[in-house]
Amino acid sequence: MKRQVKVGIVDTMFARVDMAAFAIDEINRKFPGTKIVRSTVPGVKDLAAGCVILDKKERCDVYLALGMVGREPIDTQCGHEASIGIQMAKMKLGKHIVEVFVHEFEGKDDKDLYSIFEDRTRKHAVNAVLLASNPAELSKFAGMGKRQGRADAGPLFQG
Amino acid sequence: MKRQVKVGIVDTMFARVDMAAFAIDEINRKFPGTKIVRSTVPGVKDLAAGCVILDKKERCDVYLALGMVGREPIDTQCGHEASIGIQMAKMKLGKHIVEVFVHEFEGKDDKDLYSIFEDRTRKHAVNAVLLASNPAELSKFAGMGKRQGRADAGPLFQG
Amino acid sequence: MKRQVKVGIVDTMFARVDMAAFAIDEINRKFPGTKIVRSTVPGVKDLAAGCVILDKKERCDVYLALGMVGREPIDTQCGHEASIGIQMAKMKLGKHIVEVFVHEFEGKDDKDLYSIFEDRTRKHAVNAVLLASNPAELSKFAGMGKRQGRADAGPLFQG
């Protein structure tokens, strides 16, 4: 059922962590033989066009859009615009673009923030590959409260 | 007037309840013989592309987009972006995608939240099938204050 | 200059008033002979796709999208998403879709709210027919502070 996939990674210079390195390492470990291409843009608002442009050249099966959003309210608005752009890009390509955004305010301190970057990126890198290669695998976890960045919330019990 | 329909269900790993199970059970009970296909994505922002991709393979008559939105303000923004993406997907497909979103803050407690998940998903599963098979049936309830998740508000009396 | 038009009405089960009944009655009174088709969807977020799907079958000249928005902040957000979807649908069809939304918080009490439903729907039903049949008629009222739901604000005097 599995098939070899080609993953396109678009990341940013704005982010304060090399998110693509986590994604590439995770994919290489878990899915050796996966083809990876990577492109870097200035910031999150450039990710949507970055995926569309990379797709024209590389025709990947799925994309990872990796970015950080700053802590000011205007940054949150920029992240919102970036996300809407990514929704547009998904429609244009008819493909999944797994958005991995870390908001700077999410971390309690630098160490915590760093761990969110790593955890979220690694988990979504796996999700991206599975969406393209073996989507049935994801249905095993449907409704299970999976989280990226923190520990899973887990399923809700009926109480 | 009724015709057999094919329903596409897209749900998420993020949700803390297996919403698709409610939808499938409800459709099987009320509309036996309905064809159902199902696909799972990581979170609500992936639902729009999930419907478009499922449509390419399965050409369903109608889609159910099932998801949970977290309780933080940033989660509400994510849900908003997901909803705008779903509006784009409806335009692209020219089909109904019945959005079933449960916001984590809606529940007074876990039990209440669980019941919202079940009630909303089951009712909208019926709505989705009727939209595709027998839309005139819905007009009987036009303006009747129908609710999904809670009891109906009912019609407003002129006072 | 006038020509007979075909009006498509899409309304919802969520609304607490039968808005379509007002629209149909008003059009029948003021513009006898107008062809009217009607379709019902669950809630406001389904209106955009409802218009697009109705258009595929009926090719109306103009659409009325009738809906109610609940009183909670999350409802206001849903109404916003619905409106953006309707803007997309207008672009897709290249036709007017007159959006008639009543927000539950607009009414001082049930009676007042009911009167907003009726007034806004009846006036916009007339607007919709004129947009399709005799748009020059609307220019007579340009800048006159016309309101739907309440009495007209009227023109602003230079002071």
Added chain:
Amino acid sequence: MKRQVKVGIVDTMFARVDMAAFAIDEINRKFPGTKIVRSTVPGVKDLAAGCVILDKKERCDVYLALGMVGREPIDTQCGHEASIGIQMAKMKLGKHIVEVFVHEFEGKDDKDLYSIFEDRTRKHAVNAVLLASNPAELSKFAGMGKRQGRADAGPLFQG
């Protein structure tokens, strides 16, 4: 370098001032011989479709979308939806639609508000004609803090 242009004006019945009259007067004075067509819609949310529909018939070189936004928060949201629709319409047409919105809360009093309507509409009418006939003219004012509705802010000095 200049060429005769055709300007499409779409205005609303909701506005409390006849904005189109200012635009037409200004264009006739400053650019005699310019062809003007005009169409009126109910409110700001109808402007985007109004431009697209007018374009199908008239193929203008540029459009003016004239409207007023009410003073309540829900009105501001409506204006936002209208603006997003206008952005969509620009993309569809590949033409400029100069949006001239006056928010009711901008005026200190009726007289002040009226003067904003007139000043903004007249100045943007000139901008619209230049965008279509002689865009290089606008570059002379790049970065000069030009304002419509009030006096120019002027350029920022390096301090």
Added chain:
Amino acid sequence: MKRQVKVGIVDTMFARVDMAAFAIDEINRKFPGTKIVRSTVPGVKDLAAGCVILDKKERCDVYLALGMVGREPIDTQCGHEASIGIQMAKMKLGKHIVEVFVHEFEGKDDKDLYSIFEDRTRKHAVNAVLLASNPAELSKFAGMGKRQGRADAGPLFQG
């Protein structure tokens, strides 16, 4: 690997600083021989259409959309609408449009604000050229916390 590129600059009359002058100077210094075309529009909401219209004539490899956003909440909303329009334009063109927006509230005083204008525009001018000529160059700075307008934030250390 490098190739000569053609850059399209769209700027505004609303801005209080001649942003295009910084961009042109920077590109001429760093990338002599680069072809530059420039077009001016009234304000930020006109930038998306400005890029699309310039593209029809000039077919640039990449665009810079330069603008200032005022300090009132309604201005922030306008900037938001402008940004969404720019995301639409990127999808339409399948090209990068590097958005360089300066919000008037960002500056502590006029001098500080002016320096943000210059720093952000110059740095993004370089980014735009590299995106079109030598995108691999940007990957060297992926995750390095690059900033435009202020000093770089730098990479986050694991703590």
